[in-house]
Each structure stands twice: as C-alpha cells, then as structure tokens.
Amino acid sequence: MTDQKPKKLFKVASEFNVATQSIVDTLSDNGFDVANRPNSKITSEMYDVLEGVYGDDKEKSMEHERAREEYESRRNQIMSSRNESVTIDTFLEPIDEDLEPVDEEPEDVLSPELEPIEEPEEEAEKAEVEEPEEAPETKKTAAEEEVAETPQKEEPEEAVSEKETETEVEDTEDEDAEEHEAGDEAEELDEEEEEDEEDEAEDEEDEVEDETEDEVDSEEDEESIIRGRAGKLSGTKVLGKVEFSRENRKKRKTRKRKKDRVEADDESAGAKKPKAKASDKSKDKKPSKKAGKKKGKRSSRVDEEDVEKKMRETMQKMQSGGTVGSKRQKRRRQRKEEREEELAMQQEMEELENEVLEVTEFITVSDLADLLDVKPTDVITTCMSLGMMVSINQRLDASTIELVAEEYNYEVNFVDAEEIIEDEIEMEEDDPEDLEPRAPIITVMGHVDHGKTSLLDYIRKTKVAAGEAGGITQHVGAYEVKTESGKPITFLDTPGHEAFTAMRSRGAQATDIVILVIAADDSVMPQTIEAINHAKAAGVSIVVAINKMDKEGANPDKIKQQLSEHGVIVEEYGGEAQSAEVSAHTGQGIDELLDKVLIEAELMELQANPNRLAQGIVLESRVDKGKGTVANVLVQNGTLEVGDPFVAGSVFGRVRAMENEHGQRLKKAGPSTPVQLTGFDNSPQAGDRLIVPKDEKTAKDIANQRQQIRREQSLRRVKHLTLDDLSRRMALGEVSELNIIIKADVDGSIEALSGALQKLSTEEVSVNIIHTGSGAITESDVLLASASDAIIIGFQVRPTSNARKLAEAESIDIRLFSVIYDAVDEVHDALEGLLSPEIKEEMKGMATVREVFKISKVGTIAGCYVTEGKVSRNNPIRVIRDGVVIYDGEIDSLKRFKEDVKEVQSGYECGISIVNFNDIKVGDEFESYAVTEEKRKLEDAR
Numbered sequence: 001m002t003d004q005k006p007k008k009l010f011k012v013a014s015e016f017n018v019a020t021q022s023i024v025d026t027l028s029d030n031g032f033d034v035a036n037r038p039n040s041k042i043t044s045e046m047y048d049v050l051e052g053v054y055g056d057d058k059e060k061s062m063e064h065e066r067a068r069e070e071y072e073s074r075r076n077q078i079m080s081s082r083n084e085s086v087t088i089d090t091f092l093e094p095i096d097e098d099l100e101p102v103d104e105e106p107e108d109v110l111s112p113e114l115e116p117i118e119e120p121e122e123e124a125e126k127a128e129v130e131e132p133e134e135a136p137e138t139k140k141t142a143a144e145e146e147v148a149e150t151p152q153k154e155e156p157e158e159a160v161s162e163k164e165t166e167t168e169v170e171d172t173e174d175e176d177a178e179e180h181e182a183g184d185e186a187e188e189l190d191e192e193e194e195e196d197e198e199d200e201a202e203d204e205e206d207e208v209e210d211e212t213e214d215e216v217d218s219e220e221d222e223e224s225i226i227r228g229r230a231g232k233l234s235g236t237k238v239l240g241k242v243e244f245s246r247e248n249r250k251k252r253k254t255r256k257r258k259k260d261r262v263e264a265d266d267e268s269a270g271a272k273k274p275k276a277k278a279s280d281k282s283k284d285k286k287p288s289k290k291a292g293k294k295k296g297k298r299s300s301r302v303d304e305e306d307v308e309k310k311m312r313e314t315m316q317k318m319q320s321g322g323t324v325g326s327k328r329q330k331r332r333r334q335r336k337e338e339r340e341e342e343l344a345m346q347q348e349m350e351e352l353e354n355e356v357l358e359v360t361e362f363i364t365v366s367d368l369a370d371l372l373d374v375k376p377t378d379v380i381t382t383c384m385s386l387g388m389m390v391s392i393n394q395r396l397d398a399s400t401i402e403l404v405a406e407e408y409n410y411e412v413n414f415v416d417a418e419e420i421i422e423d424e425i426e427m428e429e430d431d432p433e434d435l436e437p438r439a440p441i442i443t444v445m446g447h448v449d450h451g452k453t454s455l456l457d458y459i460r461k462t463k464v465a466a467g468e469a470g471g472i473t474q475h476v477g478a479y480e481v482k483t484e485s486g487k488p489i490t491f492l493d494t495p496g497h498e499a500f501t502a503m504r505s506r507g508a509q510a511t512d513i514v515i516l517v518i519a520a521d522d523s524v525m526p527q528t529i530e531a532i533n534h535a536k537a538a539g540v541s542i543v544v545a546i547n548k549m550d551k552e553g554a555n556p557d558k559i560k561q562q563l564s565e566h567g568v569i570v571e572e573y574g575g576e577a578q579s580a581e582v583s584a585h586t587g588q589g590i591d592e593l594l595d596k597v598l599i600e601a602e603l604m605e606l607q608a609n610p611n612r613l614a615q616g617i618v619l620e621s622r623v624d625k626g627k628g629t630v631a632n633v634l635v636q637n638g639t640l641e642v643g644d645p646f647v648a649g650s651v652f653g654r655v656r657a658m659e660n661e662h663g664q665r666l667k668k669a670g671p672s673t674p675v676q677l678t679g680f681d682n683s684p685q686a687g688d689r690l691i692v693p694k695d696e697k698t699a700k701d702i703a704n705q706r707q708q709i710r711r712e713q714s715l716r717r718v719k720h721l722t723l724d725d726l727s728r729r730m731a732l733g734e735v736s737e738l739n740i741i742i743k744a745d746v747d748g749s750i751e752a753l754s755g756a757l758q759k760l761s762t763e764e765v766s767v768n769i770i771h772t773g774s775g776a777i778t779e780s781d782v783l784l785a786s787a788s789d790a791i792i793i794g795f796q797v798r799p800t801s802n803a804r805k806l807a808e809a810e811s812i813d814i815r816l817f818s819v820i821y822d823a824v825d826e827v828h829d830a831l832e833g834l835l836s837p838e839i840k841e842e843m844k845g846m847a848t849v850r851e852v853f854k855i856s857k858v859g860t861i862a863g864c865y866v867t868e869g870k871v872s873r874n875n876p877i878r879v880i881r882d883g884v885v886i887y888d889g890e891i892d893s894l895k896r897f898k899e900d901v902k903e904v905q906s907g908y909e910c911g912i913s914i915v916n917f918n919d920i921k922v923g924d925e926f927e928s929y930a931v932t933e934e935k936r937k938l939e940d941a942r
C-alpha cells in the first residue's frame with residue numbers, strides 16, 4: 001500500500017472490518033488527525049499503521065467477502081431458474097440489443113420495476129437485482145449516454161473478476177470506488193463518486209432500517225454499520241411519511257366504509273360475505289396489483305400499457321437527473337411504503353373480518369340483513385340452515401342473532417335499545433365554558449360492622465343539621481352536607497355495596513367517590529376487598545376512612561399496609577389514595593376526611609352545567625297512597641324544574657313537586673341535588689336514568705318506545721336461566737356457573753341436597769348454592785334468584801302464591817322435588833345436556849281448606865274453596881301446610897254440595913276427601929296437579 005493513492009475512510013473501514021470511529025481513534029493514537037467522515041483520505045502511511053493494528057480483522061473481512069460472493073453466485077443460480085417464466089425481452093428487445101453486459105438476465109432486471117407484485121421476500125431478494133434495471137433503461141435513452149457509459153466502461157474490467165451478470169450497479173458505485181481507485185485516475189470522476197458515495201451511504205443507512213432486505217443487503221448493512229453512519233439516521237423521517245400515508249388510507253377507508261353502508265343495498269347483491277366486501281374494497285384501492293400478488297400470477301398482470309408507463313416514469317426520473325444512489329434510495333423508500341401500505345391493508349382486512357356488529361336484541365331479520373349488507377333472504381336461508389324458520393319481519397333473539405352474524409364472520413355486541421334511543425335524543429356535549437364545579441356524590445362502603453352506618457349517622461347529625469331547622473326530616477336517598485369550608489358534599493345515604501352494585505348492574509352510576517370504611521382494630525376483610533373491586537370496576541375514586549381510631553388496639557398502619565396489597569396505596573405510602581383516621585363515635589378526623597373527599601373531588605374536576613335540561617338518576621321509588629308514585633332522584637346535570645316533562649326509564653312524567661331532605665319544597669334542583677319527586681305516570685325502577693327532553697311529546701315518544709322494547713323483551717326473552725336451556729346456554733358459552741337456591745322442609749334435607757348438588761360441578765359449570773333455607777319458597781327467594789340468575793329447587797316445599805306469580809313474571813325456574821335423588825339426577829342431566837323433561841308437572845289448581853268435617857267410616861272431608869285454576873277429580877293432589885308438602889296422594893271424592901263432580905273451578909266451594917289421608921287442618925292448601933309427558937324436542941337436546 002505504501003505507494004498507493006489515498007483510500008477513503010469507509011473503504012478502509014470496510015476492508016478491515018472495523019468501525020470508522022475505531023479507525024479514526026487508532027489513527028489519532030498514532031498521531032494522525034483524520035475526521036470521521038466516510039470520504040476522509042487514508043494515506044498509505046496511515047494504512048500501514050492500520051494494517052498493523054487490524055490485520056486480523058482484514059482477514060475476517062476477506063472471509064466475509066468470500067462468503068458473500070458464494071452467496072451471490074448461489075442467488076444468481078436461483079434467480080435465473082426462477083425467472084424463466086417472466087421474460088420482459090418481448091417488451092424490450094431493442095434495449096436488449098444495446099445491453100450486452102446485462103442481457104443475461106433481463107427479466108430479473110426489469111421485473112421488480114414492472115411488477116411490484118412479488119412477495120416481500122422476493123422483493124427483498126431483488127433489492128440488488130433491480131439496480132441494473134436502471135442501467136438498461138438508461139442505455140435505452142440514447143440521450144443519457146453519460147450515465148450509460150459508466151457501466152459500459154466498467155464492464156470489461158469487472159467482467160473479469162465478477163461472475164454475476166447482474167453485477168449490481170452498486171458495484172459501479174460500491175466496489176467500483178475501490179477498483180477504480182486502483183486503475184482509474186480521473187479526478188472529476190472522483191468528485192462524482194463522492195456524491196454517489198454520499199448517496200450510497202444514506203442508502204445503506206436505509207438498508208439498515210430495511211428489515212426485509214436479503215442477506216446481501218444485510219452484508220451491506222454490516223458495511224454500513226462499519227462505516228459508522230449512524231449519525232446520519234435522519235433518513236428515518238421516511239417512516240413519518242409512511243405513517244402519514246397510512247393514516248390517509250385509514251381515513252379513506254372510513255369514508256369508504258361509511259359510503260358502503262349507505263350504498264349497502266346496491267352493493268349487497270354481490271357481497272355475500274363481509275370478507276368478500278373486504279376484498280372488493282381492497283380491489284378498489286389497489287386494483288390488479290394486490291390481486292396479482294395474492295394469486296402470484298405476475299406475468300398475466302403485466303400488460304404493455306403498464307410497461308410503457310413504468311418506462312416513461314423511469315425515464316422521467318432519470319432525466320430529472322437524480323444520481324443512481326438517490327434513485328435507489330427513492331426506490332427503497334417506495335418499496336418500503338408499498339410494504340407499509342400492504343401491511344395496513346392486511347390490518348384493515350383483518351379488522352373487517354372481525355367486524356363487530358352493534359345491535360340491539362330482537363332486531364328483525366330485515367334489519368339484521370341490512371347491517372350485514374346482505375339480502376334478507378340470505379339471512380332467512382342462513383336461519384333455515386341453522387334449523388330455524390323465520391320470516392322477514394320476525395324479531396330474532398340474542399343467540400340467533402349471534403349465530404347468524406357468526407355465519408357472516410361478524411361478532412355481535414349487544415347494546416341497550418334504551419341507550420340507543422337515549423343517544424339519539426341526548427343533548428350535545430356541554431361547552432366547557434358552561435361547566436361549573438358540582439358537589440361530589442359519595443357512597444360509603446366497607447365490611448360488616450366496620451362502622452359505615454355510624455359514620456353516616458355522625459356526618460348526618462353533625463354536618464347536615466347546621467343551618468337547617470329540623471335537620472333531615474325525610475328520606476330522599478341522599479343528603480347534602482356542608483363542610484367547614486362551606487363546600488357541599490352529597491352522601492348517598494344507604495351504606496353497603498348492595499345499593500352501589502344494584503345501580504351498577506343497571507348500567508347506572510350515581511357515585512363519584514367511595515369512602516371505604518375499615519375498622520382500625522380489625523383488618524382488610526372480604527367485603528373490603530369486594531368494595532375495592534367494585535369501586536375499581538366502576539372507575540370510582542376511593543377515599544379511605546380508617547374508623548374506630550378511639551378504640552384500643554387501633555392499628556392504622558397495619559390497615560394501610562394491607563390496603564396496599566390490594567392496590568389501594570395511600571399517600572403516606574407513596575400512592576394516590578387519600579386516607580383519614582377517624583372515629584365515628586368521637587368525631588375524630590371526620591373534618592379531615594371530608595376535606596380529603598373535597599381534595600379528591602377537586603382532582604377529579606367534577607363539573608356540571610346547571611343551565612341545561614336536567615339529567616338524573618332514580619335512586620328508589622315507591623307508591624304513596626296520597627301522592628302516587630314518589631321517587632328519590634339525584635339530579636346529575638342540568639337543572640330540574642317544576643313542570644318539566646321527563647322520562648325515567650320507560651316511564652313518562654311531569655314534575656309535579658320536588659322536596660329536599662328537609663321536607664322543603666323546591667322549584668328547581670341543580671346538579672348533585674337529591675330530591676323527592678312526584679309526577680310519574682308509573683313507577684320507575686332504581687337505577688333508571690331520568691332525562692328531560694326538549695318537549696313533552698318527545699318525552700312521551702321515548703317512554704312509549706322504551707315501553708314497547710321492554711314489552712318485547714319481557715315477551716320474548718327467556719330472562720333467566722332454566723334447567724331446560726342450561727346445556728344450550730352452556731354450549732353458547734353464556735353460562736359457566738349454575739346458581740341454585742335450595743328451599744326444603746327441614747335443615748337435614750337442605751344439607752343432604754346441597755352436598756349432593758355441589759358435587760355435580762363440572763369443568764364447564766360450577767354449581768353454586770347461593771342461598772338455602774327451610775320453609776315455603778317466598779317472593780324474596782324469587783327476587784334473589786332473579787338478581788343472581790339462579791334456579792330454585794324446592795324439596796318438599798312449595799312457593800307461596802305471590803312467589804309463584806313473581807316467578808312466572810320473572811321467568812324463574814322453580815323445580816319441586818319429593819325425592820332428593822330426583823333433584824340430583826335432574827340437575828346432573830341438565831349439566832350433561834341430557835335433560836329431557838319428559839315428565840312435566842303442572843299445577844292445575846289450588847284450594848284452601850276452610851272447614852274440616854270428620855265423618856266416621858268415611859274419614860275426613862275438607863270443605864274447600866278453590867282459589868286458583870281448577871281442582872280435578874282425576875288429578876293427583878298434594879296437601880301443603882305452611883308452604884311445606886305434607887302429603888301427596890289422590891282425591892277420594894270431590895263433591896259440590898252432595899253431588900260428585902269431575903272438577904271444580906276457582907271461586908267455588910267444594911268438599912274433598914283424600915285417599916288414606918285424614919290429617920287435614922283448616923288453612924291447609926290442596927294443590928291439584930297434572931303430570932304430563934312431553935316428547936323430547938330435538939332443539940332441547942342441542
């Protein structure tokens with residue numbers, strides 16, 4: 001190297017296989033001052049020094065080079081075999097003639113340009129191959145002699161050493177620098193080279209980013225890394241570009257989707273499936289390109305027009321005078337963009353495939369078809385294939401909608417019809433300027449006996465009465481307290497999580513902050529944890545009140561420690577939860593607690609707009625003999641005024657009167673004000689949202705619509721789980737636990753039954769006994785079953801008549817048994833999906849015993865009054881005393897006056913005697929029932 005021309009830094013770095021910085025450092029250690037720029041000159045003296053230091057690395061570099069050459073020759077073989085099918089010669093005959101140096105692989109040369117439809121790996125592989133494509137094109141334009149000359153000039157030299165014909169124009173820039181330097185002395189070329197090299201350096205940085213580049217490219221990457229070009233990574237800006245274009249695509253997509261919805265009718269004829277729709281869309285966007293890519297039929301997609309167009313484009317680019325390097329860079333960017341686009345497209349298609357339908361339950365077949373973009377007949381056919389005959393206007397239940405939607409690759413998200421109606425009429429968002437701070441609404445929660453009630457009582461007694469003569473005189477579900485700073489806080493006055501969860505289960509949320517009460521002398525208990533979980537699920541802030549601080553053994557630190565284990569980290573422990581140590585007995589720390597509540601409220605920026613139509617929530621309602629329906633309502637936003645028409649749930653009303661907790665009449669109630677409200681048409685339910693629409697007509701319309709929906713739902717929906725549909729709902733994944741309430745005659749039976757039933761738990765369904773009790777099945781059992789979606793099993797007991805009616809109304813499955821193992825078998829069969837209630841029992845009539853006549857030789861005759869249905873002579877009869885079955889047998893005689901009759905209708909008296917049973921007492925009830933055999937239906941078995 002001693003007498004040779006100076007080399008460039010990056011070349012030397014590449015030769016020695018080390019970073020340019022290392023070279024610079026080494027040289028500086030040896031007294032040479034060289035800037036770390038790729039084109040810095042390395043003199044022969046410097047080179048000698050470097051050789052001494054990095055000789056070994058040079059060896060490695062050469063090995064590396066050999067491996068690269070090997071790879072390239074292998075790749076060329078593959079290329080030439082692969083591209084036989086795609087020849088572009090036909091299109092470029094005149095060019096080929098001029099292009100001797102590269103005509104060995106013309107198809108490779110042009111295919112990437114003309115057919116950007118190959119698989120990404122292919123694309124990557126051709127990263128190098130495409131280079132020459134510009135060369136031939138260059139040559140084609142005779143005018144571009146200058147550019148064309150370069151490869152031609154080099155060819156003879158390279159032809160000797162290079163086996164590959166593709167020979168990468170890169171070589172003319174990459175290795176050429178090296179080779180030329182040995183032979184070519186032309187200074188002006190050097191300058192050109194410098195430019196090229198700079199571009200190239202950038203280009204190579206690009207390659208570093210380009211993950212799909214092939215091995216050869218990765219070698220270049222290595223080179224680029226070696227050349228220490230990391231400082232120039234400004235090229236990553238390209239990514240920004242790509243993102244931008246993707247966003248645009250998304251927007252376009254959204255618009256398109258909307259448009260599609262509008263034009264659904266026209267298009268739906270062809271679009272059988274959303275998938276089809278998706279691919280249509282993709283075609284719209286990327287016509288033959290993508291389609292071709294998918295099918296891999298590349299040559300078929302290349303038409304002459306395309307070729308010409310591409311050629312023109314290429315020539316334009318060349319004429320515009322970009323260097324080869326910058327063109328390559330552009331090309332790479334282009335490819336990268338294409339890949340990004342493709343990715344975005346795939347994502348979109350996936351999105352489309354997993355599209356979620358937002359529907360209300362019980363939409364009609366034609367509505368569903370509209371949403372699915374298909375014809376109603378398609379939905380009808382689908383239903384038929386699922387074994388259901390439906391008509392176009394038939395409303396479908398949730399599971400059918402899901403099944404049909406699934407057929408069209410849609411997921412279904414059921415939305416509350418009421419919400420939809422509400423959304424339609426919901427007034428627009430409040431202008432931030434109109435918002436004013438409002439009082440926080442607080443619920444007190446905590447474990448049993450930790451002092452919730454005491455705390456609420458203390459606050460009510462000490463903080464409410466101030467200034468309000470008489471204090472709280474009536475229950476309105478909530479009350480407002482004034483803190484020392486004069487700021488108000490509204491407390492919901494029912495402690496415990498029942499009220500909170502009941503509201504939440506109805507989708508309503510009245511609470512902003514939960515005060516979590518924990519006794520300082522106790523510890524974090526199950527209900528504490530439950531309360532934490534509920535509050536978290538509702539997204540409600542927690543302020544901790546460590547109560548009973550007056551007690552000996554109070555250990556607040558222990559509580560704080562335990563709380564942190566459950567994700568509530570108080571401020572002293574570095575968390576965000578406010579906490580106060582209080583005593584509901586002495587009042588210690590209560591002011592501090594309220595202050596902390598206010599701090600939390602401030603942090604939450606609780607605001608409302610008092611100058612708008614009111615919105616609120618029904619806390620509870622009851623029927624008052626004098627006033628009609630009275631409901632406690634918490635105004636959440638806007639101002640409710642006397643005379644306002646409103647709708648609460650499905651109930652219409654007009655504010656007749658409002659009273660606050662002090663029994664004072666109010667004309668207006670602003671945000672966070674609890675009021676007792678009269679003027680309802682009917683009884684709303686706790687948790688119902690109350691809104692004041694713009695006029696009475698709208699309010700009535702909404703109420704009517706909602707009533708209709710509720711009617712439909714109550715008519716059609718099997719609201720609660722029954723043993724009959726257990727296996728079907730298990731299969732649909734709707735049920736994973738079977739909640740059971742057991743009522744039995746004696747405690748012993750309860751234990752035996754619950755033990756046996758619990759053992760039936762399977763992997764799919766666990767059996768939970770949520771409540772047990774002895775005695776008749778009461779209304780509260782049915783309510784519990786309704787709230788927890790449970791079935792009721794009665795063993796030797798019967799429901800009271802109110803419970804029976806309620807169970808019917810609420811579709812609660814009550815199963816009555818006289819033999820424990822019958823109950824166990826039935827539940828077992830239901831779990832196994834084998835349940836076939838072939839023998840069904842139906843209550844036919846009830847009669848109450850009013851008098852008892854004991855007649856010797858005949859036995860006891862009961863003078864009865866038929867209260868429900870009819871009592872038939874031929875039906876079996878049960879004797880029920882205090883809700884418990886005491887005998888099950890047959891009627892001996894049924895008489896009206898002295899005549900034997902077959903049956904007696906309700907409202908009539910009759911005399912009944914029972915075979916072998918004389919222990920009849922006044923007040924007993926007779927249940928006349930029929931046993932019917934039902935053929936097992938196929939759908940039951942599913």
Ligand SMILES: Nc1nc2c(ncn2[C@@H]2O[C@H](COP(=O)(O)OP(=O)(O)OP(=O)(O)O)[C@@H](O)[C@H]2O)c(=O)[nH]1
Binds near residue numbers: 454547549551585586
């Ligand atoms: N020493 C002391 N006792 C308290 C304090 N707060 C409540 N207690 C007592 O703890 C017991 C339970 O208090 P409650 O207010 O009924 O507790 P709770 O959490 O409402 O209980 P449930 O309504 O059963 O859930 C009562 O005997 C209260 O007198 C307190 O700060 N100090």
